[in-house]
Amino acid sequence: MNRLAGKVAIVTGGASGMGRATVMRFLADGAKVVVADLNETNGAETLAVAKANGHGDRVAFIRCDVAKEADMAATVALAESRFGTLDIAYLNAGVGGAFGPIAETSVEDWDYTFAVLTRSVFLGMKHASLAMKKHGPNGEKRGGVILVTASIAGMVGGGGSHAYSAAKAGVISLIENVAAELGPDRIRVVGIAPGVISTPLVHRGRPDKYEKQFSQQPWPDRGEPDVIADVASFLVSDEARFITGETVKVDGGLLAQGVALWGTGADNAFMKSAGVNRGTTGEAMVVRNLQQSEKK
Ligand SMILES: NC(=O)c1ccc[n+]([C@@H]2O[C@H](COP(=O)([O-])OP(=O)(O)OC[C@H]3O[C@@H](n4cnc5c(N)ncnc54)[C@H](O)[C@@H]3O)[C@@H](O)[C@H]2O)c1
Secondary structure (H helix, E strand, O other): OOOOOOOEEEEEOOOOHHHHHHHHHHHHOOOEEEEEEOOHHHHHHHHHHHHHOOOHHHEEEEEOOOOOHHHHHHHHHHHHHHHOOOOEEEEOOOOOOOOOOHHHOOHHHHHHHHHHHHHHHHHHHHHHHHHHOOEOOOOOEOOEEEEEEOOHHHOOOOOOOHHHHHHHHHHHHHHHHHHHHHHHHOEEEEEEEEOOEOOHHHHOOOHHHHHHHHOOOOOOOOEOHHHHHHHHHHHHOHHHOOOOOOEEEEOOOOOOOOOOOOOOHHHOHHHOEEEEOOOOOOOOOEEEEHHHHHHO
């Protein structure tokens, strides 16, 4: 599919995990891509994979610390100087950040977490929107799309460490608020909230060791990076032209499962019998034991 033909994108954190998968997807969809990442070794590897797939002339790498304003500005500038414009900014770079009990968390680790996960998104939105507000050759508003990797950890308790979850919640709020500001400029601002995705950030090179984390959601398949890349490609394309201010959960139903007070899956008490509970009306409750009828 060539749904991004002619578009110019930056992808932060594009050297690994879902960022790298999305770089490959954007390239396959016809875009030109600047990969921005702190890890130069993985950046070079990403470029080598892109070249091996025949996309060598449409991809560039820049060493960038997304927490630093000058680096984010340089990333946007590279897209403009190398490929002529900026249409898509995927602000995806991230780390696990500070973890542990609140009383054991240092200010330095807290600030690092917010710098990489939240300040980076503010900086990316600032510099990408400046580039996207420039007018096209005929004076028209060119606009663009800013896509952010949030997390389900920013939507509910228990999905990550205190600092990580709070930083991602901040990002979800930014997506909504900045979308309202930039809509008139034809700049969409959207987010993806992944559930558990099998990337080096989670499995640290040992995917086999984390089966428990990868199998928490109702959907039977493991969340591989391409499930994010596919949604990213749609959200930045013109097919999603009326979606803005929205953060889309891509979590295999993990949050739909909710607090799971009555168990999950086959262990959910509500799945073992069927009928109707008429409360304290004095009318009889009707119960069919599904497990007994199954045994017959
Ligand atoms: N994997 C999951 O289960 C999961 C779930 C929800 C959200 N996320 C988020 O998805 C995003 C991508 O993570 P991933 O799982 O693909 O991890 P990953 O570690 O495979 O990739 C993250 C990339 O970000 C880069 N990076 C980190 N700090 C940076 C900085 N300061 N400047 C520039 N680059 C930097 C890393 O070098 C790496 O290449 C992150 O924002 C993460 O918080 C991941």
